[in-house]
Amino acid sequence: MKTHRPHLLKHTFNVMNRVRQTASVAGLSALRVAKGEKPDATMLKDTFEQLGTTYIKIGQFVASTPSLFPREYVEAFQGCLDQTTPLSYDYIEQVLTDELAVNGRILADSFAYIDKKPLASASIAQVHAARLHNGDEVVLKVQKPDVETIMQTDLGVLHAATKLLELAMPSMKFASIAPIIDEIRLRMLAETDFIAEAHNIRDFQQFLSVSGNTRVVAPTVYDELTTKRVLTMSRLHGVSMIDETAMRQYCDDPAQVMADTLNTWFASLMLCNSFHADLHAGNLMLLTDGRIGFLDFGIVGKLKAESWRACMGMMQSLQDNNYQAMAQHMVDMEMTHGRDIDVAALAQDLQRMMQSIMAEDKVFTSGIPFNTKEQADELNKMMLEIVGVGKRHGIHFPRDFALLTKQLLYFDRFMRTLAPDMDMFSDQRVQILGQDSLASDVAMISK
Incomplete structure (x- = not known):
């Protein structure tokens, strides 16, 4: 003791x-x-x-x-x-030593090189580039002290x-x-548990394998060099998916890249144990080999199949300006806690709200590049308005639905940059899994 x-x-x-x-x-x-x-x-x-x-x-x-x-x-x-503010490399090296240099090993046994200058520094972790003795380029996500x-x-x-x-x-x-x-x-x-994040990555990779998806990739986790406080992953090289000029160095059609991204994410809602809930501009990358990189699986969500179908119905109804159907799908999502909802009144409120947003949303017509502060404000405004209307009618949105909806809004802004003529819910290049294929697909991936 x-x-x-x-x-x-x-x-x-x-x-x-x-x-x-x-x-x-x-x-x-x-x-x-x-x-x-x-x-x-x-x-x-x-x-x-x-x-x-x-x-x-x-x-x-x-x-x-x-x-x-x-x-x-x-x-x-x-x-x-x-x-x-980044931590000194001395401290990062001490964490790496405590976590990885065990049983008489030293860091030099595992890494041929570690860049002392961080690639990024956030509140929970700091990221450094490194290279293994076999030549593999990796990134080290190192948890900050205590x-x-x-x-x-x-x-x-x-x-x-x-x-x-x-x-x-x-x-x-x-x-x-x-x-x-x-x-x-x-x-x-x-x-703070990088073992859990590594598990999320492996779930996603299993989904990619089972579904035969070779267009999208996630970093490979090096299990022997991963602990609760250190996550070692393969380094992916590419360009941001909000820079169309840079993307054209590695693809002929940015719109098709967007379609492949959407198809992968929509399929993961049904066929993966969790869905990536934070695919903003910093977590999506077009790789130099033409594939699409999904990064940072620290934030994931889960949604029941029936809730997802109702959500898709709601989004399609919104696309069709069918607010009566949109209201009914919101009720079908089981977000009413057993209360009786006046669907017609909810539909009227939704219509007024969306018409107001469309009239005021300068992002739809200004051509401002994605990911500006103004666009972030518009995203949140739309989310707040939808939630506000729901609350007034006794509808309570679960957290994972909020994660999913905000991700759809992020995709909407990506599309306005890369594929302004694409319709998320009716474009032939975008495939949303239907109810008929759901049972067999889920059964296949659960085996």
């Missing part, structure tokens, strides 16, 4: 230090309120950014989950960026502070904070 004492003492010190840091920042925010500043969504966002890792992630959760949080908070947290301890401590403090938040900011209306915090804890801690 004595051998565990230094580790226990270090853990206890880290917890106490984190509590002290949190109390200090919270105290400064309380002082601002005492001086007369309004404790609104903007102040909370500023406080979260000062608190770092966990709270930035919670801010992103707020921003992407309008079904759980008031509109003003969802909008405020859109500016909660997840970029951090991330799990910080998150566990922060979420514990957040539980304790809930009632204070309710008193200070009643507009947040935390009617059932425990389930919300539990979901945040589950999602966030899953992102």
